[in-house]
Amino acid sequence: MSLREKCPVLKFRDLGDERGKLVVIEGTQAIPFAIQRVFYIYDSDSTVVRGQHANRESEFILINVAGQSKVRVTDGKEEFIVELNKPMMGVYIPKMIWKDMYDFSSESVLLVLASTHYNDKEYIRDYDEYLKEMGIRK
Ligand code: TYD
Numbered sequence: 562m563s564l565r566e567k568c569p570v571l572k573f574r575d576l577g578d579e580r581g582k583l584v585v586i587e588g589t590q591a592i593p594f595a596i597q598r599v600f601y602i603y604d605s606d607s608t609v610v611r612g613q614h615a616n617r618e619s620e621f622i623l624i625n626v627a628g629q630s631k632v633r634v635t636d637g638k639e640e641f642i643v644e645l646n647k648p649m650m651g652v653y654i655p656k657m658i659w660k661d662m663y664d665f666s667s668e669s670v671l672l673v674l675a676s677t678h679y680n681d682k683e684y685i686r687d688y689d690e691y692l693k694e695m696g697i698r699k
Pocket of ligand 1: 613
């Protein structure tokens with residue numbers, strides 16, 4: 562499976578009408594996991610790079626509900642960049658994928674849905690360690 566197939570860009574159904582737009586995301590239906598945690602990142606700007614980690618246990622969906630940002634994902638071999646710029650689109654990030662989020666617009670609100678409760682121990686924050694755990698580097 563290619564990295565793009567492992568990290569699909571999802572398009573959510575827009576239930577909007579003349580009153581405005583509405584997007585619903587139900588765990589295990591529109592996305593492949595039950596949601597245990599929600600967090601959002603805002604007030605970042607074009608100079609910062611966030612993320613820079615992989616997770617041994619957690620799966621995520623990233624959605625820019627306002628503004629835009631970019632997400633670079635890699636498995637240590639392939640990489641690609643997703644521009645998140647619509648509230649009805651998201652990217653799925655499975656376990657053990659390295660991710661960087663950057664180029665935040667000033668109004669960016671990056672919503673993250675996660676499959677787990679927070680546990681710092683399941684984060685890999687060192688890229689060399691990540692490559693080791695992926696069996697790419699000794
Ligand atoms: P961090 O993982 O550095 O954020 P990002 O992935 O956006 O770069 O998290 C920033 C701080 O917030 C860090 O001290 C850990 C804490 N944190 C929690 O307590 N719970 C959470 O669910 C998350 C995502 C972070």
